[in-house]
Amino acid sequence: MEIKALGYMGFSVNDVPEWRRYLTKLAGLMETPCSTDEQARFRMDSRSWRIGVEQGDLDDLAFAGFEVANPSALEKMRVRLQEAGVKIISDVGDLAKKRDVLDLIAFKDPFGMQIEIFYGAGDSYEKPFVSPTGVTGFQTGDQGLGHYFYAVPDVVKGLSFYVDVLGFKLSDVIDIPLGPDMTVRGHFLHCNGRHHTMAIAEAPMPKRIHHFMLQAATLDDVGHACDRLDGFDYQTTDSNLGVAEEKPNSYLTTTIGRHVNDHMVSFYARTPSGFEMEFGWGARAVDDCNWTMTRHSRTAMWGHKSLRKQK
Numbered sequence: 001m002e003i004k005a006l007g008y009m010g011f012s013v014n015d016v017p018e019w020r021r022y023l024t025k026l027a028g029l030m031e032t033p034c035s036t037d038e039q040a041r042f043r044m045d046s047r048s049w050r051i052g053v054e055q056g057d058l059d060d061l062a063f064a065g066f067e068v069a070n071p072s073a074l075e076k077m078r079v080r081l082q083e084a085g086v087k088i089i090s091d092v093g094d095l096a097k098k099r100d101v102l103d104l105i106a107f108k109d110p111f112g113m114q115i116e117i118f119y120g121a122g123d124s125y126e127k128p129f130v131s132p133t134g135v136t137g138f139q140t141g142d143q144g145l146g147h148y149f150y151a152v153p154d155v156v157k158g159l160s161f162y163v164d165v166l167g168f169k170l171s172d173v174i175d176i177p178l179g180p181d182m183t184v185r186g187h188f189l190h191c192n193g194r195h196h197t198m199a200i201a202e203a204p205m206p207k208r209i210h211h212f213m214l215q216a217a218t219l220d221d222v223g224h225a226c227d228r229l230d231g232f233d234y235q236t237t238d239s240n241l242g243v244a245e246e247k248p249n250s251y252l253t254t255t256i257g258r259h260v261n262d263h264m265v266s267f268y269a270r271t272p273s274g275f276e277m278e279f280g281w282g283a284r285a286v287d288d289c290n291w292t293m294t295r296h297s298r299t300a301m302w303g304h305k306s307l308r309k310q311k
C-alpha cells in the first residue's frame, strides 16, 4: 500500500500550557524550541515533530498526517482519492511548510476530520531525542508514531473509506462490551507492522477519539509513566508507600493491563482535553505474509480495570 505510517497528529485544545506540561513532564515527550502558549510541538524520535497542539475549541484530534514514500506515491494517492470522489482541498497555502514536509495533500474524511498525506518529513538526527523524564525511547520508525481509536457515526462508511480508498488492512475485530446490553465492534486496521495504526468503531463517544497511543521502548518506561500520571513523583520522594492513598491529582483511568489483540502492555490516562492517552510497551507486530484476522470478545487478557469510579 502507498500509506506507510501515521507520521504526525495535531490536536485542537483549550489549554495549551496544560498540554505542554502533560506531554513533557508526564508523558516524557521533548518539546520543540518554537513552542508557545498558543501552539506547541513535541518530538518522540529523530523527526522534527510528531504531536502538535494548537489553541482551539475542539478539544479533540484536529488532523492526522499519513506518510508515503515519495512524490510518485503521493500522486498515486491523489489519483485514487479523486477517482473515489474525495474532494482534495485545493488551496492549502503554506501548509506543507507549516507541517515541515516537502509536499502534502489534504482532504476531509467522510466525518469531517482533516486527513493529510505527505512525504519528505523534516528529520534531525543531529539533535537526538532526549526525554525530559528519562523515557528511554519510543517505538516509531516504520511503525509510525502510534495509533488512535476513532469513534464514527457510520462504521460501514468509515471502513469503506479507510480500507477501500486509503488502503488500510483489517488486523482483527473486538466485540467490546460497553454495558449489559451493549456491544460495539471495534475494527483494528494496519498499514505497516504495527498491529493497528487506527481502530474504528461506531461508538457513542463525546470526542472523535477515545484515545491515542504511544509505545515506549521498555516496560520500565511504562511503569515510570504510570507513576507520574498517578501523581507520584519518584524523583522527589524516597517512599513507595503512596499506593493506597487517595490521589486527587491522578490522571489514570485504568490499571496496567495487556490487550488481547496487539498484546500491548499498557495503561490509560485522561488528557487535559478529556479523551485518553494509552501508554504501552511490548506489542506484537503484523506480517501480511502470514496474518489472518481473528475476532475477540474482550479487550484485555488481564488488567485494564477501570479506575473512573474512584474519581
Ligand SMILES: [Fe+2]
Pocket (backbone or CB within 6 Å): 147, 149, 211, 212, 213, 278
Ligand atoms: Fe489503543
